[in-house]
Amino acid sequence: MNIFMTGAAGYIGGTVARRLIEDGHELRGLVRDAEKGGTLAAFGVEPVIGTLDDAALLVAEARRADAVINTASSDHRGAVEALLEGLAGSNKPFIHTSGSSIVADDARGDVSSERIYDEDTPIEPVPGKQARVAIDRTIRDASRRGVRSIVVCPTMIYGNGLGLSRDSAQIPGLARRAKASGVVRHVGRGLNVWSNVHAEDVADLYRLALAKAPAGAFYFAENGEASYREICAAIARRLGLGEPQAWPFEEAAKELGENSAAYTFGSNSRVRGKRSRSELGWQPKHSSAMKWIESELPR
Numbered sequence: 001m002n003i004f005m006t007g008a009a010g011y012i013g014g015t016v017a018r019r020l021i022e023d024g025h026e027l028r029g030l031v032r033d034a035e036k037g038g039t040l041a042a043f044g045v046e047p048v049i050g051t052l053d054d055a056a057l058l059v060a061e062a063r064r065a066d067a068v069i070n071t072a073s074s075d076h077r078g079a080v081e082a083l084l085e086g087l088a089g090s091n092k093p094f095i096h097t098s099g100s101s102i103v104a105d106d107a108r109g110d111v112s113s114e115r116i117y118d119e120d121t122p123i124e125p126v127p128g129k130q131a132r133v134a135i136d137r138t139i140r141d142a143s144r145r146g147v148r149s150i151v152v153c154p155t156m157i158y159g160n161g162l163g164l165s166r167d168s169a170q171i172p173g174l175a176r177r178a179k180a181s182g183v184v185r186h187v188g189r190g191l192n193v194w195s196n197v198h199a200e201d202v203a204d205l206y207r208l209a210l211a212k213a214p215a216g217a218f219y220f221a222e223n224g225e226a227s228y229r230e231i232c233a234a235i236a237r238r239l240g241l242g243e244p245q246a247w248p249f250e251e252a253a254k255e256l257g258e259n260s261a262a263y264t265f266g267s268n269s270r271v272r273g274k275r276s277r278s279e280l281g282w283q284p285k286h287s288s289a290m291k292w293i294e295s296e297l298p299r
Contacts, residue, residue: 001210004065006030006052006079007072008045012097012154012202014163016071017045019203020210028061030072043164052079062086067093067210074098075132080139089146095209096139098153100195100220102129104267108249109188112227113268119218119275128259136218143216150213154202154221155195155271158289160296168199170264171289175235175297184236185247187266190229194269195222198286205273208280220273223284228265234293 003020007013008029017027021044029045030052031037037047050057052072058079062068063086070083074097087094102125103117117123125133142149157168178184202221209219232244252261276282286292 001025001066003067003069004028004061005069005071009036009040009164010071011161011165011168012157013071014165015161015199015203016069016206018162019207023207039164052076055082058082059086069095071097075135077135080135084142084147087147091146091148093148093150093210095150095152095206098132098136098151100153100155100269100271101263101267102133102136102153103271104129104263104269106262107192107268108262108266109186109190109192109228112191112193113270116270116272118272119220128263140216140218148215150209151218152205152209152221153219155197155269157197157199157202158292159199161199171231171293174232175239178235178239178241182241184232184241184244186228186232186244187247187252187261188249189246190232190244191227192266192268193225193227195225195271196289197221197223197284201284201286205276205282208282212280219276220271221276222271222273224287224289225270226290230290234290235297238294238297239299
């Protein structure tokens, strides 16, 4: 296939792109400038210079491609609408990347939730995630417009990326701050639990979705879970630091931003990818973010 991808230079997109190139697909990737485009070309992706705000470009690329994969932003409605416009009536696949903070709560690190979602569980998002959930629903509804639209929803991703970007956001971000300050910190008491998944397993799910997912499908990507306190303790052991410390929410919000502190680092996000496995035959090979942290997290 000739695939148009946004985010091919990023962590998720680069890992997915590597696997798709290995499968023999040809990729064109959106990139902001010529310098980054040269790097992307050397990686094996033909660069398309532009941004997510270039609606006419996105429409044209979607019409030209055999499939479209959006890994650049879960929240850019304009880009999604442009890509769907370009694909409407074609029955071509469109895979969009969401994120499991769509099921986030307001725990602020102090509560471990008992609630676990799968793909069939109704979602009533917190205010900060309503826009993302609405975009996911718009994409799934595009199945009625002649688009084989698919939403892949990863949880906390770990593992070294296979593309131009090595690091994910959550675990390496905690490690970087710990190395700078000498202490690992979790929001609040760190009792909040997140499901997690290895980057290479995520890429395998995209490959399967591209080949066989039905129109309107939604898939969680997960294979394990841990509390932020457990994650931070593993980071501390890996870096040779002392016991993790609580990070009051107000202080975390000043450094991380309130949305990130609340929903990326302070919430619960527990999910199960039942349809990922039953419909697509997805079989993740990595099962422990904790093991990866203690053996592979860059020091």
